[in-house]
Amino acid sequence: MSKTLAILDRQLGDRCCDVSARPSRTHGEATSAASDFEHLAHPVRLQLLDVLARNEGRVCVCDLEAAVPVKQPTVSHHLRLLREAGLIESEKVGQWVYYRIRRDSARALRERVQQVLRAFA
Amino acid sequence: MSKTLAILDRQLGDRCCDVSARPSRTHGEATSAASDFEHLAHPVRLQLLDVLARNEGRVCVCDLEAAVPVKQPTVSHHLRLLREAGLIESEKVGQWVYYRIRRDSARALRERVQQVLRAFA
C-alpha cells in the first residue's frame, strides 16, 4: 500500500513505472535549493568568501585580487554574483571599495543547505 | 602586525594591496570543495537524490523519470554524473536498473560541506 512496498513488491516481468516514487519537493523548490549550491560551486567564489570571512569588514578588491588566480575583471564579476546572491556587501571608501561577508545571509544559507543534505545522509 | 590590523590601519591615501589577506585554502582545495557543490547545483539532481533517499534501494530509472520534468536521456545523464561523483550506485535486475543512494558518500559530502560553511557563518 505504501509507495515503498509497491516498489519492493515489483517482480521481474511486472510493469515498471508505477510512478509511486514521488519527489518530496516541487521542481521549483529544487531549483531554488540548487541556486544556493550554484553560488558556492566555483573555487574563486569559495576563496573570496574565505578571505572575507577571515578578515572582518575591511577587504578591498585588490586584496581579494591578490588572493585568487584570476584577473581583476573576473574578481569583480564573482563579487557581483556574490553580492547579487546577498552573501556579501560593499562600501565605497575613497577610491577603494571594501567588501564584507553578510554573516546573517551566510548563516541562513548554511541552514538551508544543511536541511537539504540532512534529507540525503 | 597581524594581517587584520594591517588592513584596519590602512588610511585614505595609503597604498592599497598589501596582500595581507591570504586565503586559508589553496586554489586546489577550493576547486575540490567547489566540485562538491557543483554536483548538487542542479534541480534535477537534487530531485533525483531526494527520491532515492526516500525510497530505500529499489528505484528504477523510469520511476525517476516520472519524478522530474526532463526526458529519459537527460535523466540518464544526471544519474551518470551522480554515479561518477560516488553519490549513487546502480544494480541491473532483469531489464531494469535499480539505483540507490550511497549513504556513506552522502554523509561524507555533508560533512565536507558543513566544514566549508562553518568557516563562513
Place this chain on the structure above:
DNA sequence: GTAGTATATTGACAAACATCGATATACAGG
C-alpha cells in the same frame, strides 16, 4: 586642469553544461 590608482562594465571568445531525438544495447516473452 593632468596623471595615476581602484573598481566596474563592456564585449568578445571559448569552454562547459543541459537538453533531446535518434539510435544502440540488453533483456523478457512469445
Place this chain on the structure above:
DNA sequence: CCTGTATATCGATGTTTGTCAATATACTAC
C-alpha cells in the same frame, strides 16, 4: 527468431558560464 520494454550512449543544438583585454567611471593628488 521477432516484438516490446528499459536504459545508455551518441550527436547536434542552444544556453550558460568563466575569462580577460579594453574601456569607462570615480576618486586622489598635484
